[in-house]
Amino acid sequence: MSQMTEEQAKEYWRRNLSLMFKLLVIWFAVSFGCGIIFVDALNQIQIGGYKLGFWFAQQGAIYSFVALTFYYARKMAQLDREFNVDED
Amino acid sequence: MDLQTLTYLFVGGTFAVYIGIAIWARAGSTKDFYVAGGGVHPVANGMATAADWMSAASFISMAGLIAFMGYGGSVFLMGWTGGFVLLAMLLAPYLRKYGKFTVPEFIGDRYYSKAARAVAVVCLIICSVTYVIGQMKGIGVAFSRFLEVEYDTGLLIGMCIVFFYSVLGGMKGITYTQIAQFCVLILAYTIPAIFISLNLTGNPLPQLGLGSTMTGSETYLLDRLDQVVTELGFDQYTTSVRLSGLNMFAYTMSLMIGTAGLPHVIIRFFTVPTVRDARRSAGWALVFISILYTTAPAVAAMARLNLINTIEPVAGEHLVYEERPQWFKNWETTGLLKFEDKNGDGRIQYSADKSVNEMVKIDNDIMVLANPEIAKLPNWVIALVAAGGLAAALSTAAGLLLAIASAISHDLIKGMIKPDISEKQELRASRIAMAAAIAGAGYLGFNPPDFAAGTVALAFGLAASSIFPALMMGIFSKRVNREGAIAGMIAGIGITLFYVFQHKGIMFIASTAFLGDMSPNWFLGIEPNAFGVVGAIVNFAVAMLVSRVTAEPPVEVQELVEHIRIPAGVTAAHDH
Numbered sequence: 001m002s003q004m005t006e007e008q009a010k011e012y013w014r015r016n017l018s019l020m021f022k023l024l025v026i027w028f029a030v031s032f033g034c035g036i037i038f039v040d041a042l043n044q045i046q047i048g049g050y051k052l053g054f055w056f057a058q059q060g061a062i063y064s065f066v067a068l069t070f071y072y073a074r075k076m077a078q079l080d081r082e083f084n085v086d087e088d
Numbered sequence: 089m090d091l092q093t094l095t096y097l098f099v100g101g102t103f104a105v106y107i108g109i110a111i112w113a114r115a116g117s118t119k120d121f122y123v124a125g126g127g128v129h130p131v132a133n134g135m136a137t138a139a140d141w142m143s144a145a146s147f148i149s150m151a152g153l154i155a156f157m158g159y160g161g162s163v164f165l166m167g168w169t170g171g172f173v174l175l176a177m178l179l180a181p182y183l184r185k186y187g188k189f190t191v192p193e194f195i196g197d198r199y200y201s202k203a204a205r206a207v208a209v210v211c212l213i214i215c216s217v218t219y220v221i222g223q224m225k226g227i228g229v230a231f232s233r234f235l236e237v238e239y240d241t242g243l244l245i246g247m248c249i250v251f252f253y254s255v256l257g258g259m260k261g262i263t264y265t266q267i268a269q270f271c272v273l274i275l276a277y278t279i280p281a282i283f284i285s286l287n288l289t290g291n292p293l294p295q296l297g298l299g300s301t302m303t304g305s306e307t308y309l310l311d312r313l314d315q316v317v318t319e320l321g322f323d324q325y326t327t328s329v330r331l332s333g334l335n336m337f338a339y340t341m342s343l344m345i346g347t348a349g350l351p352h353v354i355i356r357f358f359t360v361p362t363v364r365d366a367r368r369s370a371g372w373a374l375v376f377i378s379i380l381y382t383t384a385p386a387v388a389a390m391a392r393l394n395l396i397n398t399i400e401p402v403a404g405e406h407l408v409y410e411e412r413p414q415w416f417k418n419w420e421t422t423g424l425l426k427f428e429d430k431n432g433d434g435r436i437q438y439s440a441d442k443s444v445n446e447m448v449k450i451d452n453d454i455m456v457l458a459n460p461e462i463a464k465l466p467n468w469v470i471a472l473v474a475a476g477g478l479a480a481a482l483s484t485a486a487g488l489l490l491a492i493a494s495a496i497s498h499d500l501i502k503g504m505i506k507p508d509i510s511e512k513q514e515l516r517a518s519r520i521a522m523a524a525a526i527a528g529a530g531y532l533g534f535n536p537p538d539f540a541a542g543t544v545a546l547a548f549g550l551a552a553s554s555i556f557p558a559l560m561m562g563i564f565s566k567r568v569n570r571e572g573a574i575a576g577m578i579a580g581i582g583i584t585l586f587y588v589f590q591h592k593g594i595m596f597i598a599s600t601a602f603l604g605d606m607s608p609n610w611f612l613g614i615e616p617n618a619f620g621v622v623g624a625i626v627n628f629a630v631a632m633l634v635s636r637v638t639a640e641p642p643v644e645v646q647e648l649v650e651h652i653r654i655p656a657g658v659t660a661a662h663d664h
Contacts, residue, residue: 004654013653020177027173031166036336039159043327048299049308054326057162058154058385059295062169066374069176073367076181080364085656087362 004085012083019075023068030056030064094471095234102272102475103249106265106482110253113261118515121258122189122494123358128263130365134372136263137356139270139479140487141168141347141373142380143219144226147273147480152455154388155395158323160330161388163618167343169374169381174348176370179556180357182563184366185652189358190491191351191555192499198562199573200645202504207577209499211554212351215547216488216495217529219352223485224533227478233422233457234474240534246482247530254486255522262486263359269479274379276476280460280469281383284390287463294386313393319403320396321440325389332613342620346548349556352484352491363655391455394462399438399447406435415461424451489529493522546588553580553623561631563653566646568631571638576631584623588616 004012034042035057042053050059080086089097115121128136146168154161186194192212196205224243231242253261278294285297289309301308314324322328330336347353356373357366398416399407409427419425426449427436439445457477460469497518502509509517554577561568561576568576591610614622640646 004656009650009654016653023177024173027170031170031340032337035162035166036333036340040327049301049310050299051310051326054159054162054310055299057159058165059298059382061166062378062382065169065173066371066378068173069371069374070368072177073364073371076367077364080655085654087364087655 004083008083012079012085015079016076019072019079023072026064027068031061035061089467091467091470092236094467095474098468098471098475099235099478102268102479105268106249106253109264109268110257110261113257113264115256115258115260115515118189118498118511118518120260121515121518122498123355124258124260124263126359127361128359130360130369131372132267133263133356133360133365133369134374135270135376136266136359137353137369137373138376139266139273139483140356141353141377141484142273142480143484144223144230144477144481146380146384147277147477148226148230148456149453151384151387151391151459152452154385155392155455156450156452157330158317158325158328160328160336161385163330163336163339163343165381165385167340168347169377170340171344171347172370172374172377174344175353175357176367176374178560179348179354179563180366180370181363181655182652183354183559184357184360185363185655186648187358189355190494190498191354191559192495193503195555195558195562195573196499196503198645198648199558199570200642201570201574204558204570204574204577205499205503207574208555208558209495211550211577211581212495213492215350215550215555216352216492217532218547220485220488220492220525220529221532221536223481223488224529225536226481227485228533229453230457230474230477230481234471243530243533246478246485247526247533250482250486250489251523251526254489254526255519258518258522259355259359259490262490265486266483269483270376272479273476273483274376276472276479277380277387277456278383280463280465280473281387281390283465283469284394284459284463285386288390288393294383294390298386298389309393310389313389316393316396316403320400320438325392331615334612335614335618338614338621339618342548342552342618342624345556345624346552346620349551349554349559350547351495351551351555352487354559355491355494356487387456387459391459391462394459395450395455396438398462399436406437409434409436412436413461415458418461419454419458422454423449424454425449485529489522489525492525493518496521496525546585548617549584549588549620549623550581552620553584553627557624557627557631561628563649565632565635566649567640568635569638569641572631572633572635575634576627576629579630580623580627583626584619587611587619587622591616 034053039053039057042056043051045052047055119125150164153164183194188194192205192208195208196202227246228239228243231237231245232239235242253265281294282292285294286292288302289297289300290303291297291300298309302312310326314326317325357369360366360369409429416425428446428448430446436446437444438447457473460473497514501517502514557580558573558577
């Protein structure tokens with residue numbers, strides 16, 4: 001196991017938190033934002049047979065969740081390598 | 089071949105596979121039993137997590153609920169998937185790094201307190217048991233409908249199967265059976281959906297079919313559905329809000345936090361080899377879950393449309409009762425579908441107006457199971473749906489039973505009562521605990537308590553208001569201490585229980601509901617099922633406040649927190 005200085009550990013954690021915060025803002029926006037709070041406004045826009053707000057609530061939010069989780073896993077794997085704390 | 093033979097063939101065939109896997113994947117150590125040896129590939133674990141998570145409720149009930157709630161049903165779709173984002177970022181990687189076997193074990197170590205561990209064990213057992221009752225009931229119902237055996241016989245067969253592979257294989261057996269069960273349940277869910285989508289819209293992908301035009305017409309399916317339901321006097325399908333925007337917000341958030349805090353889901357992430365795998369595995373789990381969750385809204389809308397089209401093929405021309413289709417008769421005999429000829433014209437009127445409506449009962453739960461019959465799909469599809477419903481119920485039941493058994497053998501017996509037992513004795517204890525848990529769940533399945541239906545709210549409320557905040561603060565704060573965590577958990581559960589009980593009755597005995605279950609009495613108009621988020625906020629607030637006025641956690645604990653935040657040096661799941 002590689003040793004990290006205290007500063008490095010702090011920096012690693014700070015970068016993790018900031019990535020997480022950004023992704024959770026998107027997480028909130030696609031579900032609670034587009035799917036609930038602004039649903040009426042978005043429903044004015046129609047894409048195919050879907051009202052856009054309805055689409056976010058029943059389809060779009062879920063696709064975004066998948067993308068967010070994989071993006072987080074990928075970015076964190078890069079961060080692990082950068083700080084030399086990856087596991088192989 | 090007739091439906092009955094096909095059903096026996098499909099159900100029997102899948103059961104043979106589950107048993108075969110159980111014999112192949114026997115557990116030899118406690119590590120095998122609790123975390124499948126800690127060497128499960130992240131994609132495989134994702135699949136097993138998906139089967140673990142998607143229960144009889146997701147498979148059988150959810151689309152039916154959405155069919156009648158329309159847009160309001162979105163709370164389940166977003167709530168039960170969005171929780172995995174929280175799990176992937178806030179909990180799974182750190183708990184994997186910590187590398188032990190159970191959720192209460194982490195809480196006990198992080199808050200250096202056996203009392204905290206005991207509180208966590210109690211919460212875990214309550215949420216898992218309430219959940220298991222529902223699965224057991226689902227198994228009994230599915231068997232009695234499709235194999236035409238008694239409910240009790242069906243339940244007994246189901247119990248024997250679960251007993252066989254979970255007592256023998258523990259987490260190892262459960263993981264590999266769940267992978268098989270995922271394949272069965274996802275095929276069983278999507279194949280009828282593809283057929284129905286093709287029928288109605290000509291588009292084989294239900295996710296796209298839902299946004300397409302109807303076959304041979306320029307009208308969009310959703311517009312057509314909005315039109316027919318409003319003609320019958322119901323709220324417009326695509327805009328019908330569940331009570332209020334705030335209530336939908338709270339409901340969705342409660343389900344998300346509850347999902348991330350459910351112990352049987354969390355322990356699945358202890359089975360992968362590394363922290364990086366835990367993150368990726370959460371993503372894969374979500375992919376596999378999304379296949380069902382993005383198909384469900386299409387199944388819901390199309391089932392509602394097909395139902396109305398059957399009853400009233402052309403506006404104003406109602407189906408003659410004597411000419412009703414076979415599926416209608418089948419479900420009438422179960423009592424889940426009821427017709428009452430109020431105006432005596434021998435035809436079926438379906439309407440939102442209660443005084444005219446003659447479809448006096450349409451149980452939500454029959455929609456998915458009846459859907460292939462309503463759409464006149466071939467018999468083998470109907471048989472496949474039966475096998476899929478059983479796979480969904482069995483896989484979730486097994487995961488929950490393992491969470492209960494490990495809390496008993498690892499946290500209660502090894503952790504508190506008799507810390508010096510050998511690994512062999514602990515393995516035996518966990519097998520006995522598993523057998524006892526199955527027998528207990530079976531007993532509750534044979535005699536389902538009246539409150540079983542109402543307790544789902546409690547399971548999510550408990551997970552959201554006690555387990556999730558305690559875990560999250562344990563990772564993200566070094567300052568939250570023993571006193572804070574215990575006070576927070578108790579305050580969070582306390583207020584959630586109080587709110588649910590005052591509206592639903594103490595232990596769900598309706599007459600003791602001192603405030604009555606009606607919306608004017610609800611706090612900000614939030615229904616009891618959606619209250620978990622308020623409990624969670626109370627938990628966070630109390631824990632922070634109490635921690636501030638009491639002593640800091642000891643240095644070793646602060647070091648433990650720093651240790652779990654960095655992935656390197658992860659060891660295979662901790663040996664005891």
